[in-house]
Amino acid sequence: MKVTKHGAYTYKLTRLGLMNCFLVENDHDLYLVDANLPNSADAILKAAADIGKPITKILLTHAHADHVGSVDELVTKLPQVDLVTTQNMAAFMQGNFTLPAGDQGAVKASNFPRVNSIPTQLIKNGDKIGSLMVVDSPGHTRNHISWFDERDQTIYCGDSWQSAGGVAVMGDIRWLFPLPVYATWSKQVSLQSAAETLKLSPNRLCCGHGKVIENALPIMQAAYERAKAKIK
Ligand SMILES: [Zn+2]
Numbered sequence: 001m002k003v004t005k006h007g008a009y010t011y012k013l014t015r016l017g018l019m020n021c022f023l024v025e026n027d028h029d030l031y032l033v034d035a036n037l038p039n040s041a042d043a044i045l046k047a048a049a050d051i052g053k054p055i056t057k058i059l060l061t062h063a064h065a066d067h068v069g070s071v072d073e074l075v076t077k078l079p080q081v082d083l084v085t086t087q088n089m090a091a092f093m094q095g096n097f098t099l100p101a102g103d104q105g106a107v108k109a110s111n112f113p114r115v116n117s118i119p120t121q122l123i124k125n126g127d128k129i130g131s132l133m134v135v136d137s138p139g140h141t142r143n144h145i146s147w148f149d150e151r152d153q154t155i156y157c158g159d160s161w162q163s164a165g166g167v168a169v170m171g172d173i174r175w176l177f178p179l180p181v182y183a184t185w186s187k188q189v190s191l192q193s194a195a196e197t198l199k200l201s202p203n204r205l206c207c208g209h210g211k212v213i214e215n216a217l218p219i220m221q222a223a224y225e226r227a228k229a230k231i232k
Pocket of ligand 1: 062180
């Protein structure tokens with residue numbers, strides 16, 4: 001697993017050159033944003049040990065396999081860790097794909113692996129965990145969220161944006177790395193979420209796939225305009 005540091009608090013942990021999760025550093029501990037593919041726990045724990053602080057919380061963006069793959073291994077190895085997610089995402093992790101009335105779409109259940117660990121903390125839009133604020137960003141999945149660090153305006157956006165193959169709103173396909181678009185629920189909703197994300201004026205963009213983008217706002221605005229022209 002390749003570890004790179006960005007700014008004062010962000011460590012990007014990458015598997016297979018494309019699958020990211022992030023350690024966010026606080027005064028006394030670390031939060032892990034997403035849990036990467038299965039069999040990543042030892043490498044994630046080594047990265048935390050090298051930094052010299054314990055992982056106290058796992059914060060999830062969405063329940064696809066490359067983001068929750070190592071949750072169960074991590075919870076086994078860190079029995080005190082908080083597993084933080086939304087109620088709807090927790091339901092998907094437990095294999096409950098019941099949709100609210102009026103939602104006509106189908107869920108591709110095979111996109112969502114069963115996670116045995118029970119979330120210890122359920123959060124919703126606007127809640128704060130330390131300096132990280134929950135930002136609803138549905139589109140890639142129905143219950144996708146992002147995490148916004150108010151200390152340095154870093155957005156941990158999961159797969160609501162991507163930077164692999166070029167910065168893009170999820171749904172605006174990048175042919176160098178098209179895979180996440182195929183697993184996306186609604187491009188139109190993704191575009192609406194992107195507009196909301198821009199209102200936060202992010203300075204650093206940390207995506208599930210691709211490199212960390214600095215001075216991100218104008219780059220994201222340009223990507224948003226491109227997506228707006230394409231997604232109808
Ligand atoms: Zn995804």
